[in-house]
Amino acid sequence: MTKILIPFYSAYGHIHTMAKAVAEGAKDVEGVEVKIVRIPEFDEVQKAMSGQDAYVQAQDAQEDLPVATHDDLKWADGIIWGIPTRYGSMPAQMKQYIDSAGGLWMNGDLEGKVTSTFISSGSIHGGQETTAITTIVPLLHFGLIYVGLPYGENPEQLTTDGIGGSPYAASTVAGPDGSNQPDERDLTMAKRLGKRVASVSKSLRG
Numbered sequence: 410m411t412k413i414l415i416p417f418y419s420a421y422g423h424i425h426t427m428a429k430a431v432a433e434g435a436k437d438v439e440g441v442e443v444k445i446v447r448i449p450e451f452d453e454v455q456k457a458m459s460g461q462d463a464y465v466q467a468q469d470a471q472e473d474l475p476v477a478t479h480d481d482l483k484w485a486d487g488i489i490w491g492i493p494t495r496y497g498s499m500p501a502q503m504k505q506y507i508d509s510a511g512g513l514w515m516n517g518d519l520e521g522k523v524t525s526t527f528i529s530s531g532s533i534h535g536g537q538e539t540t541a542i543t544t545i546v547p548l549l550h551f552g553l554i555y556v557g558l559p560y561g562e563n564p565e566q567l568t569t570d571g572i573g574g575s576p577y578a579a580s581t582v583a584g585p586d587g588s589n590q591p592d593e594r595d596l597t598m599a600k601r602l603g604k605r606v607a608s609v610s611k612s613l614r615g
């Protein structure tokens with residue numbers, strides 16, 4: 410079996426929804442096993458947000474998912490990271506997980522595995538692309554092989570509509586107040602990303 414891991418952090422659920430679409434696409438490839446894992450919330454953020462219904466509902470919806478471990482990263486042949494934008498780059502919750510995996514970096518445990526990202530931001534120009542691009546930097550330090558989202562397979566990107574999708578990552582626009590849900594086109598591109606990473610992982614695994 411080719412093993413695909415989807416570690417995600419999601420405060421309000423948009424990235425969680427995208428994670429399910431990515432998983433669906435990966436499962437379209439024969440002989441692929443998919444595991445979705447969540448990056449845990451910081452206690453202080455949980456406390457600060459506990460009065461927000463949208464946040465509480467989104468957290469409740471993911472509480473049964475397993476928490477991401479370092480063994481999950483070792484287990485996977487392909488890793489697709491789900492990341493909501495924070496000030497144009499990844500959230501500290503995700504960075505903490507990545508930083509805490511320094512032992513895997515030292516051992517070269519992730520070298521040669523396949524990787525990609527899917528992103529969410531509040532606004533169209535709020536940093537979707539910078540979040541994907543800046544995340545590529547630590548992923549390359551691990552020796553991961555980054556797979557993008559090419560125009561040829563994703564013509565939906567060629568639009569002036571306020572949706573996600575770029576050559577760097579699948580993505581979605583949550584809206585300034587978080588009230589948008591991922592557009593059908595965002596979910597379609599997320600599925601294709603999952604399928605692409607799974608196919609490349611399977612080929613490289615041999």
Ligand SMILES: Cc1cc2nc3c(=O)[nH]c(=O)nc-3n(C[C@H](O)[C@H](O)[C@H](O)COP(=O)(O)O)c2cc1C
Binds near residue numbers: 493532536
């Ligand atoms: C502290 C903080 C910083 C944020 N920074 C940005 C930003 O730089 N650009 C942007 O477009 N959205 C920003 N947002 C909005 C989030 O990206 C948005 O809530 C998220 O993509 C929704 O995904 P989720 O529902 O999976 O959490 C920020 C939100 C928070 C809480």
